Amino acid sequence: MNPKGLFNLFRTQQYRNWISLSGLVVATASFFAFLFLFVIDIIAHHGNPYMGILAYIVSPFFLGLGFVLIYLGGWLHRRQLRKGQAATTFQIDLSRARDRKTLVAFVAGALTFLLVTAFGSYNTYHYTESVNFCGQTCHTPMNPEYTAYLNSSHARVACAECHVGPGATWYVKSKINGVHQLYCTATDTFQRPIKTPVKNLRPAQETCEQCHWPQKFIGNLDRTFSHFLADETNTPFTVRLLLKVGGADPAHGPAGGIHWHMNVANKVEYITTDDQHQIIPWVRTTSKEGVVTEYKDPKFKDDLAKHTIRRMDCMDCHNRPAHDYRSPNDAVDLAMTLGNIDSKLPWAKSNVVASLIAPYSTEDEAVGKISTTLRKVYPKYEKIDSLVAAAQDIYKHNFFPEMKVAWSAYPNNIGHKNWAGCFRCHDGQHQTADGKKKIEASNCNACHVIVAQGNGEQLEKLNPKGYNFFHLDGEMNDFSCNGCHTGAFTK
Ligand code: HEC
Ligand code: HEC
Ligand code: HEC
Ligand code: HEC
Ligand code: HEC
Ligand code: HEC
Numbered sequence: 001m002n003p004k005g006l007f008n009l010f011r012t013q014q015y016r017n018w019i020s021l022s023g024l025v026v027a028t029a030s031f032f033a034f035l036f037l038f039v040i041d042i043i044a045h046h047g048n049p050y051m052g053i054l055a056y057i058v059s060p061f062f063l064g065l066g067f068v069l070i071y072l073g074g075w076l077h078r079r080q081l082r083k084g085q086a087a088t089t090f091q092i093d094l095s096r097a098r099d100r101k102t103l104v105a106f107v108a109g110a111l112t113f114l115l116v117t118a119f120g121s122y123n124t125y126h127y128t129e130s131v132n133f134c135g136q137t138c139h140t141p142m143n144p145e146y147t148a149y150l151n152s153s154h155a156r157v158a159c160a161e162c163h164v165g166p167g168a169t170w171y172v173k174s175k176i177n178g179v180h181q182l183y184c185t186a187t188d189t190f191q192r193p194i195k196t197p198v199k200n201l202r203p204a205q206e207t208c209e210q211c212h213w214p215q216k217f218i219g220n221l222d223r224t225f226s227h228f229l230a231d232e233t234n235t236p237f238t239v240r241l242l243l244k245v246g247g248a249d250p251a252h253g254p255a256g257g258i259h260w261h262m263n264v265a266n267k268v269e270y271i272t273t274d275d276q277h278q279i280i281p282w283v284r285t286t287s288k289e290g291v292v293t294e295y296k297d298p299k300f301k302d303d304l305a306k307h308t309i310r311r312m313d314c315m316d317c318h319n320r321p322a323h324d325y326r327s328p329n330d331a332v333d334l335a336m337t338l339g340n341i342d343s344k345l346p347w348a349k350s351n352v353v354a355s356l357i358a359p360y361s362t363e364d365e366a367v368g369k370i371s372t373t374l375r376k377v378y379p380k381y382e383k384i385d386s387l388v389a390a391a392q393d394i395y396k397h398n399f400f401p402e403m404k405v406a407w408s409a410y411p412n413n414i415g416h417k418n419w420a421g422c423f424r425c426h427d428g429q430h431q432t433a434d435g436k437k438k439i440e441a442s443n444c445n446a447c448h449v450i451v452a453q454g455n456g457e458q459l460e461k462l463n464p465k466g467y468n469f470f471h472l473d474g475e476m477n478d479f480s481c482n483g484c485h486t487g488a489f490t491k
Contacts, residue, residue: 013077014073014074014077014081015070015074015077017073017074017076017077019069019072019073020069020070020071020073020077021073021106022069023065023066023067023068023069023070023071023072023073024066024070025066025109025114026062026065026066026069026113027062027063027067027069027070028066029062029066029113030059030061030062030063030065030066030117031059031063032114032117032118033059033062033117033118033120034055034060034063036118036121036122037055037059037121054121054124059121141403143400143402143403144193144323144400144403144405145194145322145323147396147397147400148322148323148324148325148397148398149323151397152321152322152324153321154321154322157211157322161210161211162207192402192403192404192405193403193404193405193410195275196319196410197276197315197319203313204313204314205313208313208314208315208318208321209314212314214248214249214259214314215247215248215249215252216247216252217246217247217249217252217253218245218246218247218259219245219246219247219253219257220242220243220244220245221242221243221245222240222241222243222451223241223242223243224238224239224240225238225239225240225241226238226333226334226337227239227333228332228333228336228343228349229349230329230349230350230353230489230490231347231349231350231491232346232347233346234336234343234344234346234347234348234349236343236455237454238452238453238454238455239450239452239453239469240450240451240453240462241448241449241450241451243258243447243448244257244258244446244447244448244449245257245258245259246258246259246260247259248260248261248262249265250265257447258317258447261312261316261317262314265287265288266286266287266288267311268283268285268311268312269284269286269309269310269311269312270282270283270284270309270310270312270425271304271307271308271309271310272310273300273307276411277316277413278411278419278420278424279424280424280425281296281299281300281302281430282294282295282296282297282304282307283295283296283425283430283439284309293432293437295425295430295431295432295437295439296430296431296432296433297429297430298431299429316413317414318413318414319411319412319413319414320410323410324412325399325405325406325407325409325410326394326397326398327407327418327486327487327488328353328356328398328407328487328488330487331356331394331397331398332349332352332353332356332394335390335394336349340386340390340393341390341391342383342387345378345381347491348387350489350491351374351377351378351490352374352387352391352394353488353489353490354373354490355370355373355391356370356391356394356395356399356488357488357490358373360399360401361401362401362402363395363396363399363400365401366395366399366401367392367395367396370388370391370395371388371392374387374391375388408486408487408488416479417481417485418481418482418486419482421482422447423479423481423482425439426439426441426442426447426479427479428443428479442479443477444469444477448466449463449464449465449466450463450466450467450468450469451463451466451467452467453467454470
């Protein structure tokens with residue numbers, strides 16, 4: 001090449017051919033696409049992991065391709081000369097009508113190409129940010145999260161709002177992670193199920209708190225949990241709770257209740273000893289005045305320095321805000337409450353749950369076998385089609401055998417029935433070194449009062465002071481709920 005570089009390139013005879021010229025157009029277009037993506041990348045409100053792939057891999061690839069074309073044209077030209085053939089260079093002579101036409105056609109073609117590239121890279125950029133891209137393009141690995149997300153209260157929040165966002169360091173991390181994910185999907189080496197906690201999910205201050213104001217005072221929430229037992233009559237068993245969610249900022253209401261942990265006035269830190277953050281043997285609180293209190297489970301004898309101290313945030317309780325897979329018990333309870341499954345049908349709760357939890361290796365297999373199983377159990381039931389459809393529907397929304405995903409794959413930390421949840425700390429065991437102080441709020445009425453319980457008329461007798469929890473045939477007030485409750489009771 002002429003040492004004076006690109007500008008002199010087309011003075012050189014050998015590059016004056018259509019292949020080299022097209023190469024120049026491709027190179028120019030991808031250079032502009034790169035510049036464009038690079039600028040968005042720097043100024044964008046929040047980054048996007050796939051931008052990195054576009055800006056630093058795809059557009060340089062086309063830039064390279066452009067150069068290859070330029071040289072290819074030159075090389076072919078030299079070869080033709082060497083072989084003594086008439087080389088296909090061109091001399092543009094604007095006085096010739098044919099040359100004028102060719103030039104106009106070429107310039108028009110080149111401009112269109114540039115426009116299409118600019119438009120295309122802009123749209124690709126938007127597409128990689130969209131929920132469709134995250135949820136559907138890499139269908140198999142993300143299908144469970146996407147399906148659950150569409151059923152969550154965050155179905156209108158883009159994946160990127162929680163998974164990618166402002167903040168330079170997280171941005172770089174998520175970008176590297178995006179490349180890694182694409183690689184894993186392409187090579188089919190992704191984990192099944194995908195592991196949580198997600199290591200590079202940004203802290204709640206940068207995600208949840210962009211929309212939810214931690215100072216907000218919520219107060220008491222009235223929640224009704226409707227269940228049916230796994231017995232012959234599917235006995236209804238309803239618990240109505242007044243949850244003391246409260247608030248964390250005295251400027252907006254009494255600071256206290258469940259949202260006391262929100263780090264507005266005080267800091268809660270902890271360590272975990274397992275991957276899924278289910279065992280929390282040590283907790284430390286620091287009040288606004290600087291009073292530090294350490295609580296420990298007496299069984300924990302390990303050296304504290306070996307563990308990472310984490311600061312509690314929204315996601316230590318709300319860890320499934322967008323991807324909650326319902327347990328088969330809860331899903332069937334809901335279908336019965338809504339009337340999609342008839343609660344008068346003997347043993348319906350138990351049988352449907354059993355059909356859902358049998359081992360299946362694909363969704364198609366499950367859907368087929370759920371139908372055969374239930375038809376065998378209820379050969380004479382006239383509404384069998386709707387029963388089968390309701391069971392299959394629950395399966396499709398909550399079980400993903402291809403990814404080994406179901407409720408049991410991901411702990412949900414918001415309560416304490418199927419998972420330890422709040423009882424990871426509030427189990428009455430964690431205490432100060434002198435044993436004088438335990439984590440307060442480790443009794444049944446600290447977080448909620450049971451205002452009504454049972455079924456039928458019992459539910460109309462509200463008790464503002466709260467009932468003791470009446471469990472099957474006795475009072476129950478210990479912390480072992482998840483020792484029995486796995487989310488899949490059958491008879
Ligand atoms: C409201 C915030 C929010 C939105 C919106 C959201 N996610 Fe998540 N996502 C989370 C949280 C929180 C976790 C779990 C973090 C943990 O337990 O460490 C998670 C976990 C995941 C995981 C890891 C596997 C798992 O199930 O825990 C994947 C994959 C995922 N999300 C993909 C998506 C996709 C795809 C979308 C859009 C269709 C999306 N997310 C939308 C908050 C969100
Ligand atoms: C882009 C804004 C946005 C972000 C980011 C966001 N949320 Fe939400 N969240 C909402 C909206 C809007 C609703 C109300 C939805 C409705 O009522 O239909 C909501 C509802 C909720 C609810 C109440 C409904 C329920 O499911 O119990 C909780 C809890 C919640 N969000 C927690 C979180 C957590 C935790 C995070 C961070 C991982 C988060 N949100 C991130 C917008 C957001
Ligand atoms: C100690 C655990 C815990 C922490 C930490 C926590 N929450 Fe909650 N939050 C709860 C519980 C329990 C409820 C009651 C609702 C439920 O059971 O789903 C709740 C309810 C909510 C609601 C629903 C209110 C409604 O009207 O339905 C929102 C929104 C919410 N929290 C947001 C947040 C945000 C944002 C953060 C972080 C700044 C946060 N929470 C931190 C436990 C917690
Ligand atoms: C990481 C450990 C940890 C987890 C998990 C946890 N808490 Fe706490 N919680 C604490 C500590 C520590 C205190 C302060 C206790 C004290 O002051 O004695 C506290 C205090 C409380 C209080 C009393 C607040 C006040 O008004 O003083 C309530 C209510 C509460 N927690 C509810 C919950 C609920 C509900 C959950 C589950 C959704 C939960 N906590 C999960 C550690 C935890
Ligand atoms: C640290 C706070 C805390 C303590 C202590 C606590 N609970 Fe709860 N409990 C919760 C929260 C939060 C929920 C709501 C979970 C949800 O939103 O899914 C709940 C839900 C429940 C439910 C309804 C569950 C369902 O799915 O039907 C029952 C019943 C219950 N608690 C009983 C008890 C009993 C009995 C005790 C005493 C041994 C107790 N709780 C102690 C926080 C607590
Ligand atoms: C010794 C085992 C055991 C322990 C511990 C236990 N349960 Fe249960 N619980 C059961 C059984 C068995 C049933 C009946 C299930 C059925 O027939 O569907 C049941 C039923 C329930 C139901 C109604 C049906 C359902 O599936 O939701 C609730 C709500 C409940 N238990 C809450 C709790 C709570 C909260 C705790 C902890 C305070 C707890 N249980 C501790 C064994 C236990």
